[in-house]
Amino acid sequence: MNPFKFGTIVEDxxxxxxxxxxxxxxxxLDSENHLVLISPRRFGKSSxxxxxxxxxxxxxITIDFMKVLNVEDLAAQVLRQVFRLHKFEKVKHFMKHFRVVPTLSYNPMTDGMDVSFVPSVGKSSAMLEDSLELLEKVSSAENRLIVVFDEFQEVNSIxxxxxxxxxxIMQRQKGLNYIFMGRQESMMEEIFEKKKSPFFHFGERMNLKxxxxxxxxxxxxxxLPKMxxxxxxxxxxEILKFTDVHPYYTQQLAAAVYNAIVYSKITENVVAYAIKRQVEEHSLDYERLWANMNRTDRKVMLLLANKKNPITDRSVPTSTSFSSIKRLLKQGYVIKTxxxxxxxxxxxxxxxxN
Ligand SMILES: Nc1ncnc2c1ncn2[C@@H]1O[C@H](COP(=O)(O)OP(=O)(O)OP(=O)(O)O)[C@@H](O)[C@H]1O
Ligand SMILES: [Mg+2]
Structure with a gap:
């Protein structure tokens, strides 16, 4: 089996x-504080x-904000997660006062509960409040619940x-820890560092390198195989030089190198071979991305590909390259380390x- 893994949460x-x-x-997490974990994509937050x-x-419980459709859906997803931890029988008395009754059904395929709220105008915040308050109720002092909000940068777009x-709701809660994870430093900063933001300094911040x-x-x-x-x-x-120690791309390239050695029996310049294969495999995507970029963005991308600093490079005016970088950071093509x-x-x- 290939000893390198990428694309999913890695463990063990x-x-x-x-x-x-x-x-x-x-x-x-041994305190009453909350954690804000920030890094660019695929640095290893979830893992x-x-x-x-x-x-x-x-x-x-973990909620992926990329997969939340709207406020009702978030409320329903929270309940669904609660029923993963606790039998319905044990929780139902906490739900007597719910202002909107969720639709619950037992799913024999997953042995879990399917939960949904029928959308009803003006009631979504009551649904959310009741669901989140349930979290506090099912949490116990000796075994405090940890609530993970992944991809939290999406919160404002929901x-x-x-x-x-x-x-x-959360500022009133006790006996719970929240973990907020997000990429795109700028968006997470808007949420946790701007004085006017509801989440201003809500948790302790950690920037994952x-x-x-x-x-x-x-x-x-x-x-690596025997050699x-x-x-x-x-x-x-050579692998680490090419990927600059990026967690995901390093594992990806190492996996490709391993395959090239073991299965394709490549004996010379194996890293270059694996890189070439990877680039070829994704070239259609790259072509499409490139076609959609404007000229300045392309110039900045080219400078970065050549390991040059677009801010100090004279070929693009500083103000132009700065706004281009800002855009590329937001889109995730450029990261700042x-x-x-x-x-x-x-x-x-x-x-x-090319
Ligand atoms: N501690 C680690 N050891 C080895 N490889 C790692 C580690 N952390 C991350 N990786 C590599 O990076 C990949 C991405 O990790 P993960 O999904 O945890 O990152 P993420 O920051 O949550 O990404 P996203 O922003 O896409 O949610 C993993 O599949 C793995 O290849
Ligand atoms: Mg993740």
Missing amino acids: EFFTDRVNELEQIKQM LVAKALQQIGRPS DKTLAKQLRA KIPYDDFYNYIESR PASQKAAITE VGYELEDPFFGEWILG
């Missing part, structure tokens, strides 16, 4: 490092939180008043090749 032997972050999260929850062993509604080089190095090297040590070292270095860089190194390779 696929999970590396994050020792300090895990410790910090555990400490934080980190899943690992922390597993180690802590307290009950938790409903303009949702953040305000949530905050009004890439995985440290040495740690990722050992992770890759120890999993001379010097060759392993060279391959590992120590400096600006392309989110996807394979896209960069495609740009250079």
Whole structure:
């Protein structure tokens, strides 16, 4: 089996490092505080939180805000998660006062409860309030519930008043920890750092960085197929140089390199071979993305692909390149770590090749 994994939450032997972050999260959840976890896409937020929850062993529910349609749906999803933790019989007395009665049905296929609210005008905030208050009721002092809101940057696009509604309910709650995860620093900052935002300084902020080089190095090297040590070292270095230690793309490229060695029997320039294959595989997507970018954005992308700094480069006026970067950051094609860089190194390779 390929010893590298990407695209989903990684756990057990696929999970590396994050020792300090895990410790910090555990400490934080041992208090009454809430956590705000921010990083660019695919840095490992979901994996980190899943690992922390597993180690802590307290009950938790997770809501993915990308999959929330509207306020009623959020209320229903919260209830659905509660019924995953508790038998309906144990919870139903808490629901007597619900202002809108949810439709519940037992689903024998999943052995779980299907829950929905029939939309009714002007009642959605009551649905949300009743559902979230149920969380507090099912949480116990010795086993406090942890509530994870993933992809929380979506909150304002679900409903303009949702953040305000949530905050009004949540600030009264005790005995729960909330974890907010999100990408796009700028959006998460709008939510948690702007004085006027309902969630201003609501939780302790943690910016997740890439995985440290040495740690990722050992992770890759120890999993490559049998070959001379010097060759392993060279391959590992080449992988990390290309991906710049990005968690997701590193695992993706390492997996491709592994396949090239084991299945395609490539013996020379295997990293270059794997990169080429990956770029080819995604070239249609890249073409489409490129076609939809304006000229300035393309210029900035090209500079970044060449590892140049578009802000200081003279070929584009600073104000123009700045607004372009802002746009590209928002769309997720560019990320900011120590400096600006392309989110996807394979896209960069495609740009250079075309
Ligand atoms: N601790 C880790 N050890 C090894 N690989 C990791 C680790 N964390 C993340 N990765 C790699 O990055 C990929 C993305 O991780 P994950 O889905 O947890 O990130 P995310 O920040 O939640 O992404 P998104 O922004 O898309 O929700 C994983 O599939 C895995 O390949
Ligand atoms: Mg995630």
